[in-house]
Amino acid sequence: MLRIASSVVLAPIAITAAYFGGFAFLAFWAIAVLAVLWEWESLVCADDRNPVLATGAVALAGAALLLGLGRPSIAVAIIALGFLGVASLASAIHRLWCATGLIYAAALLIAPVLLRQDANLGFAAILFLFVIVWLTDITAYFVGRAVGGPKLMPSISPNKTWSGAIGGTVAAVVGGVVVAAQFGIERLVAVAVIAFVLSVVSQVGDLAESALKRRFNAKDASQLIPGHGGLMDRLDGFVAAVTAGTIIGTAHGGLDAPAFGLMVW
DSSP: OHHHHHHHHHHHHHHHHHHHOHHHHHHHHHHHHHHHHHHHHHHHOGGGHHHHHHHHHHHHHHHHHHHHTTOHHHHHHHHHHHHHHHHHHSOTTTHHHHHHHHHHHHHHHHHHHHHHTOTTTHHHHHHHHHHHHHHHHHHHHHHHHHHOOSEEETTTEEEEEHHHHHHHHHHHHHHHHHHHHHTTOOOHHHHHHHHHHHHHHHHHHHHHHHHHHHHTTOSSSOSOBTTTBOHHHHHHHHHHHHHHHHHHHHHHHOTTOHHHHHHOO
16 A cells, blocks of 8 residues: 555656656656665665765766756766766775666666657657556566466566566557557557567566665665655666667657657657
8 A cells, every 4th residue: 555655646746747848857857866876876885875976966967957958968978977987986896886876877867858858749758658667567566466477587586477577568568559549659560569678678677676686685775765665666667668768769760859769650
C-alpha cells in the first residue's frame, strides 16, 4: 500500500510536468537528477562524496541552465568538464565509479529535456516512454509473482523471472502502441518494434542498477520515497529507456526533432 500511495502521488506530478513542458519540466528533472547524483555518490564514493557531489551538482545545474537557454551542445561540454573534475577529486579506487555517476545523472537530465523540446511530439514521446517503462515494471512484477518459473538473472536480481520479463515487454508494446495511436501516429508496427526495444532496454537498466547496489552491498539507493527506496530504484529503467529513445530519435529525426524521429517512421 505504501508503494501504491507513493506512485499515486509521483506519477501525476511527472505527467503534469511533461504536459506543461518548458521550465516546469526542466525544473522537475533538474531536482530529480540532483537527488539521483546524491544517491549514486553516497553509494559508491565513500569519503570522497562531498567534493565529488559538489562538483557534479554544479555541472548538472549549469547544464540545466544551458538546456533552458537552448544550448544543448554547451550543456554536454559542461558535463564533460564536470566529469574531469569529479575524476580528479575522487580517489583512485573510486574514480571511475564516482565519475560515472555524473554521466548517469546527466543522461537523465539531458535526454528527456531534448525529447520534450520537440514542439510537435515532445509530450507524446515522453508519455510513450512513461507508459513503456511503467507497464514493463508493473506487469513484470505481477506476472512474475503469479507465474514464477526460471529466474532471469538470479546472481544480480533473484526475484526477477523470465515470465515477468516477457509479460512486462508484451504489456509495454501494447501500451506504447495505444499511446501512439492516441496521438495520431501511423505505421504502428514500427512503433511496436520501438516499444519492444525500449522495454528490453529499460529492463537492462533495472538489472544494471541492481548490479551496482549488489556491488556496493546496498538494498536500496536511499530511502527518499516511502515504500520504494531511492529515486534511482524508481528511475533505473527510465534513464536507460529515455537515453536509448533520444539516441534513436536524434539519429532518425535530427537534433531539432528527436521526438518526431522516435515516434514517426
